[in-house]
Amino acid sequence: MHERLLGEFAICTGRIPNELHSSKAPTRWTCEMHERLLGEFAICTGRIPNELHSSKAPTRWTCEMHERLLGEFAICTGRIPNELHSSKAPTRWTCEMHERLLGEFAICTGRIPNELHSSKAPTRWTCEMHERLLGEFAICTGRIPNELHSSKAPTRWTCEMHERLLGEFAICTGRIPNELHSSKAPTRWTCEMHERLLGEFAICTGRIPNELHSSKAPTRWTCEMHERLLGEFAICTGRIPNELHSSKAPTRWTCEMHERLLGEFAICTGRIPNELHSSKAPTRWTCEMHERLLGEFAICTGRIPNELHSSKAPTRWTCEMHERLLGEFAICTGRIPNELHSSKAPTRWTCEMHERLLGEFAICTGRIPNELHSSKAPTRWTCEMHERLLGEFAICTGRIPNELHSSKAPTRWTCEMHERLLGEFAICTGRIPNELHSSKAPTRWTCEMHERLLGEFAICTGRIPNELHSSKAPTRWTCEMHERLLGEFAICTGRIPNELHSSKAPTRWTCEMHERLLGEFAICTGRIPNELHSSKAPTRWTCEMHERLLALFGTPRLWIVEATLVCFASWRLVACC
Structure with a gap:
C-alpha cells in the first residue's frame, strides 16, 4: 500500500508480495494497487487484461487498479x-515498507527482504534502513548489507553511511567499503569522502581510491580533487589521474584542468591530454581550448585537434571554429573540416556555414555539401537551404535534394516544402514525395499533407499512404486521419488501421478510443484491442480504462484536448496509433 506521494515515487505503506521477494528481475512497480494519478501516468480505473498477466514483456503498469498519483x-x-x-x-x-517520500525515492523504514540480499540484479535501494529523504535518494543511516558488498552488480549507493543530502546524491561521511574498491562495476560514487554537495554531484575533498585508478569501467568522477561545484559537474582543480589517460572508456571529463563552471560542463582552461587525442572513444569535449560557456556546450575558440578529424567516432562538435553560443549548439563560423565530408558517421552538423542560432539547430545559410547528398547515414539536416529557425528545426524554404528522395535512411525531414514552423516540426504545405511512400524505413512524417502545427507534430489532414498501412516498421503516425493537434500528438478521429492490430511492433498507444488529453497521453475510455492482448511487445499502456490524466514528466506541454477520440503512438523512436 501507498499512503502519500510527494516526489517521483509513491509511498508504500504495506509489504511487498511474498511472491516478488524471490524475483530476480528489476521492475519499478510491484506493489498491489494504485489509487490516484497526477503525474506521469493516467489513472487506471479498470483491471489489467487477463491476456497481459501471463505476458513476459516488461511493462511499467501491471497492477490491477490505479486511483491517485502525485508524482511520477x-x-x-x-x-x-x-x-x-x-x-x-x-x-x-523491493524494500518491505515505505513511510514517507520527499524526493525521487520513498523512505524505507524497514529492512530489505532477505531474498534480495543475495540477489545479483541491479537495484538502487540496497541499504537496510532509510531515515530521511531530501533529494533523489533517501538518507541511509545504517550500513550496507554485507551481502551486497561482494555483489558485482552496479548500484549508486555503496558508501557505508550517509549524513546529509542536498542534491541528487547524499553526502557520504564515511569511507567506501573495501569490498567495492576492487569491484569493476561502474558507479558514480567512488571517492573516499564527501564534504558538501551543491549540485548533481557532491564535492570530493579526498583522493580517488587507488583501486579505481586502474579500473577500466566508465565513470564521471575521475579527477583527483574537487574544490567547488556550481553545476552538473564539480570543478576539478587537479590533474586527471595518469591511469585514466590511457583508458579507452568513454568519459565526459577528460581535460586536465577546470577553472569555472557555468553550465553543464566546466570551462576547460587547458589542453586536452595528448593521450585522448588518439582515443577512438566518443566524447563531447574534443576541442583544445574553451574560453566561455553559455549553454550546454562551451565555446570553442580553437581548432579541433587534427587527430579527431580522421576519427570515425560520432561527435557533436566537428566544425573548426566556434564564435558564439546561444542554444544547444555553438555557432559555427567556419567550414566543416574536409575530413568529415566523407565520413559515414552520423552527425547533426553537416552544412558548410552557419550564421545564426535561435533554437536547437543553427540556421544553415549555405548548401549541404555534395558529399553528404549520397551519404546513407541518418541526419536531421538534409534540405538545401534554411532561412529562419523558430523551433527545433529550421524552416526549409527549398526542396529536398533529389538524392535523398530515394534514400532509405530514416530522417525527420522528408516533405518537399516547409512554409512556417510553430513547434518541433515545420508545417508541410506540400505532399510527401512519392519515393517515400513505399519506403519501409521508420519516419515521423508519413502522412500526405500537413495543414497546421501547434505542438510537436503537424496536423495531418489527409489519409496515411496505403503503402504504410502494411508496413511493419515502427512509426508514431499511423492512424488514418488527424483533425487537430494541441499536444505532442494529433487527435485521431478514426479507428486504428486494421493492419496495425496484428502488428507486433512496440507502440505506446494501442487502445481503440481516447476521450480527453491533459498531458503527454490521452485518456483511454475503451478497451485494448484483442489483437494486442496476446502481443509480446513491450508497451506502457496496457490497462483497460483510464479516467484522468493531469501530467507527465513534468508538464512542459500541458494541452487540453476537447475531442472524443485521441490517438497516440510510441515511446522514443517512433510510435504507432
Missing part, C-alpha cells in the same frame, strides 16, 4: 495480479 508514479492501493508475482520483469521497489 501512482499510489498503489491494491494487490499485484497473481500472474505477475512470478514474473521476472524488472522493478525498482
